[in-house]
Amino acid sequence: MQDISSLNLSGDPSRKSLQTQVVWGDRVVTVGGGAPVRIQSMTNTDTVDVIGTAIQVKELANAGSELVRITVNTVEAAQAVPFIREQLDRMDVSVPLIGDFHFNGHRLLTDIPDCAKSLSKYRINPGNVGKGEKKDRQFGLMIEAAMRWNKPIRIGVNWGSLDQELLASMMDENSQRSDPWDSKKVMYEALIASAVSSAQVAQNMGMQAHQITLSCKVSGVQDLVAVYRELGKRTSYPLHLGLTEAGMGTKGTVASTAALAILLQEGIGDTIRVSLTPAPGESRNQEVVVAAEILQALGIRSYVPSVTACPGCGRTTSTTFQELTQQIDHFLRDQMPIWRTQYPGVESLKVAVMGCIVNGPGESKHADIGISLPGTGEAPAAPVFIDGEKRMTLRGDAIATEFQVVVENYIQQRFGAPLSN
Numbered sequence: 001m002q003d004i005s006s007l008n009l010s011g012d013p014s015r016k017s018l019q020t021q022v023v024w025g026d027r028v029v030t031v032g033g034g035a036p037v038r039i040q041s042m043t044n045t046d047t048v049d050v051i052g053t054a055i056q057v058k059e060l061a062n063a064g065s066e067l068v069r070i071t072v073n074t075v076e077a078a079q080a081v082p083f084i085r086e087q088l089d090r091m092d093v094s095v096p097l098i099g100d101f102h103f104n105g106h107r108l109l110t111d112i113p114d115c116a117k118s119l120s121k122y123r124i125n126p127g128n129v130g131k132g133e134k135k136d137r138q139f140g141l142m143i144e145a146a147m148r149w150n151k152p153i154r155i156g157v158n159w160g161s162l163d164q165e166l167l168a169s170m171m172d173e174n175s176q177r178s179d180p181w182d183s184k185k186v187m188y189e190a191l192i193a194s195a196v197s198s199a200q201v202a203q204n205m206g207m208q209a210h211q212i213t214l215s216c217k218v219s220g221v222q223d224l225v226a227v228y229r230e231l232g233k234r235t236s237y238p239l240h241l242g243l244t245e246a247g248m249g250t251k252g253t254v255a256s257t258a259a260l261a262i263l264l265q266e267g268i269g270d271t272i273r274v275s276l277t278p279a280p281g282e283s284r285n286q287e288v289v290v291a292a293e294i295l296q297a298l299g300i301r302s303y304v305p306s307v308t309a310c311p312g313c314g315r316t317t318s319t320t321f322q323e324l325t326q327q328i329d330h331f332l333r334d335q336m337p338i339w340r341t342q343y344p345g346v347e348s349l350k351v352a353v354m355g356c357i358v359n360g361p362g363e364s365k366h367a368d369i370g371i372s373l374p375g376t377g378e379a380p381a382a383p384v385f386i387d388g389e390k391r392m393t394l395r396g397d398a399i400a401t402e403f404q405v406v407v408e409n410y411i412q413q414r415f416g417a418p419l420s421n
Helices: 050-063 075-090 105-111 113-118 133-148 164-175 183-204 221-234 249-265 286-297 320-342 360-366 399-415
Strands: 020-024 027-031 038-042 067-071 097-101 121-124 153-158 212-217 306-309 350-354 369-372 382-386 389-394
Touching: 038 286, 050 067, 050 075, 050 286, 067 075, 075 097, 075 105, 075 113, 097 105, 105 113, 105 121, 105 133, 121 133, 133 153, 133 183, 153 183, 164 183, 183 212, 183 221, 212 221, 221 249, 249 286, 306 320, 320 350, 320 399, 350 360, 360 369, 360 382, 369 399, 382 399, 389 399
Parallel strands: 038 067, 067 097, 097 121, 121 153, 153 212, 306 350, 350 369
Antiparallel strands: 020 027, 369 382, 382 389
């Protein structure tokens, strides 16, 4: 085994992975090789529910997910996949679908070819493809299906379902060392070895290296950083990042942000997923929103116009700026599915909604369009700044509505196509 005692060293920001393409019809999502970091999500519907699953896929795609993974765990689910794809095509949703296979994927991909054809990519967990003599044969059947239908794969190792035979063997080997590693480091090495060796088996069968993406998912922030730094140094495969179970609410959001931000800043990662546990009644789209916010905050990609707003203090006892910030933020997000095609580049827009005179005018000038609302004791006037210059002052009870109209007009004028003669 390679000594991985230096796992906590910084990664290589110059890492360049191989480039693969995930395709459905005319839609091509390029992954790796300098392509933008892609957002992936996963449905939580019963895949047998064709309409419900298709609707959720559409919602995730509209929220910004460029790849959507669905569970394919039974014959009925596999038989539903082509109908889900047909329904999405009827709704003009061309997002590629990734099939998530465990335990019986070899049978489903072999016995139900319409499922294999309708998916754009397969996720294979080498820890769940079988044991003993069955493992290699069943893994091989999935690789054969991928090559038959020219589909890329993700070899997705998970420390909750790590190949126990491999782990036991590596633990035994470690015990024979004169200076044994910490058990956690052996676990790291087993994750990496499972992914890399499985990819090598696939290549030996004839699969092209650029069609293989790797992931080694864990639940701890420092564990994820350590594993991916080492994985990034050892391979040139595209890498999919994400905590395997990030958690709910702020815990999941903060943990995912902490882990992914470190790795992305170091140039590690080609696709990401934020595996949030939705609160009861919460939209599944939240995981896409958080992923997009991470990439946008790092300056890696832009998805929606950003809204800068102050946190509030004793000077801003009015809730007006909070309400206006929320209203503008929701308005911009709701319009993005339409604006992406109507107004190319609108995602780079910067809006400021400030609550008092201390930082309000300055922040508004730095934004493309900003408003500085009156704080406690200030004159009831709200100057509006456009492209760094004060253009107007809003007053009265309809400031929020009027400012939204100003934002809409600005977007149309700046990002709309010029009128032809």
